[in-house]
Amino acid sequence: MFNSFKVNPKAKSEINTGFGVNFSDYGGRFVNKNGKPNVEIKGIGFLRRTSWYHILLYLPRWQFFMVIVLFYLCINLVFTGIYYFLGLKEFGGTNTSSHFKQFAEAFFFSSQSFTIGGYGRVDAGNLMINAICALEAFLGLLSLAVVTGLLYGRFSRPKAYIKFSENALLAPFHKGRAIMLRLAPFKNTTLTDVEAKVSLGLVVEEKGIKVNKFYQLPLEYKTVNSLTLSWTIVHPITETSPFFEFSEEDFKNAKGEILVFVKAFDDMFSNTVVTRTSYTLSEIVIGAKFDPMFHRSHKENNTQLYLNKLNSFSKAELPELKTAT
Numbered sequence: 001m002f003n004s005f006k007v008n009p010k011a012k013s014e015i016n017t018g019f020g021v022n023f024s025d026y027g028g029r030f031v032n033k034n035g036k037p038n039v040e041i042k043g044i045g046f047l048r049r050t051s052w053y054h055i056l057l058y059l060p061r062w063q064f065f066m067v068i069v070l071f072y073l074c075i076n077l078v079f080t081g082i083y084y085f086l087g088l089k090e091f092g093g094t095n096t097s098s099h100f101k102q103f104a105e106a107f108f109f110s111s112q113s114f115t116i117g118g119y120g121r122v123d124a125g126n127l128m129i130n131a132i133c134a135l136e137a138f139l140g141l142l143s144l145a146v147v148t149g150l151l152y153g154r155f156s157r158p159k160a161y162i163k164f165s166e167n168a169l170l171a172p173f174h175k176g177r178a179i180m181l182r183l184a185p186f187k188n189t190t191l192t193d194v195e196a197k198v199s200l201g202l203v204v205e206e207k208g209i210k211v212n213k214f215y216q217l218p219l220e221y222k223t224v225n226s227l228t229l230s231w232t233i234v235h236p237i238t239e240t241s242p243f244f245e246f247s248e249e250d251f252k253n254a255k256g257e258i259l260v261f262v263k264a265f266d267d268m269f270s271n272t273v274v275t276r277t278s279y280t281l282s283e284i285v286i287g288a289k290f291d292p293m294f295h296r297s298h299k300e301n302n303t304q305l306y307l308n309k310l311n312s313f314s315k316a317e318l319p320e321l322k323t324a325t
Contacts, residue, residue, distance in 0.1 A: 007242050011242035011244070012215070012240075013214055014199070017214040019201060019212060030259060030278065035276030053150075071143070075114065076107060076110045079113070079114070080103065080106045080110045084103055113133045113140070114139070158266050158273045160275035161189055162183050162227070162275050163183065163185075163186050163307065163310055164182070165181055165311045167283050167311060167313070168180065168283060169284065169288045170286045170287065171318075172317065173234060173237075177318055177319065177321075182233070182293075182310060183227075184305065185228070186307055192225060192227075192264065192265050193225065193265045194265075196219060196231075196260065196261070198219060198233065198258060198261075199215065200214065200243075200257070201213070201257045202254065202255075217241070217242075218241070219235055220233075220235075227264060229294050230310070232290055245321075251281055251284055252286075257279065257281070258281075259276070259278050260276060285313060286318070287315060288315055289313060291312040291313060293305065293306050293310060294306065
């Protein structure tokens with residue numbers, strides 16, 4: 001059931017947002033928590049709509065290396081089966097005392113051919129086996145080039161090493177209220193000219209039809225010169241904010257999402273990096289404020305940033321709700 005609420009009429013909605021306005025065409029949130037659009041492409045084949053290069057670049061490290069290991073094992077097992085089927089008697093220097101040892105000999109011979117590591121005491125015995133070995137060595141050479149390129153791409157790709165707080169807060173701010181969220185760098189990189197853009201996607205009812213409306217949320221500061229500590233992004237709820245007449249119940253009942261886009265310059269790579277996230281209105285903690293997450297060290301010679309406190313907050317009393325005049 002859709003609960004009605006009042007959106008501030010002074011707040012101007014955006015038109016060209018890249019998101020559709022028809023609520024019935026949307027499922028779930030606009031942007032996932034990890035910053036990726038919540039969109040599944042259909043209508044063309046799986047292979048045509050999939051970029052394996054991007055998948056392998058963005059896979060978690062353990063999954064990436066698992067894919068490499070599985071590929072290596074699978075291709076070797078395929079050629080091992082071929083060599084085993086041809087018969088180990090055609091090879092020179094093999095130990096054929098048992099089926100297990102024959103299979104092991106074929107596997108290690110295959111791995112030596114695939115990695116172009118040269119043969120040990122086992123060698124190809126005829127023209128057909130030598131041709132298969134040449135094909136496997138060629139595939140191994142191509143595979144090595146692809147894996148090297150992927151490793152370099154993952155290693156050299158500029159990335160915004162920024163963590164966001166799990167929740168946004170509805171917090172007291174200058175005798176009023178504000179939406180606050182926090183971010184901080186988590187690697188030994190230097191990000192400069194950091195710029196934040198925050199939008200609100202809200203489901204509203206117009207002439208009995210639910211539609212998506214998008215609003216740009218003005219920020220207290222939309223840029224910082226350098227991101228070395230945490231940064232609390234603040235949207236003051238003023239008379240032009242779409243949240244101006246929102247009660248605490250409206251935050252609980254309304255269906256909406258705060259979209260966060262952060263852009264910065266990484267001076268190590270001399271390149272611009274971007275990151276995104278979003279907060280549904282149900283992920284906003286009402287009546288809270290962030291706890292400090294950096295302090296002077298005991299020796300008073302540096303500042304210590306505690307990333308485990310990124311989402312740490314305390315309860316705070318909100319001032320009375322203002323109404324539009």
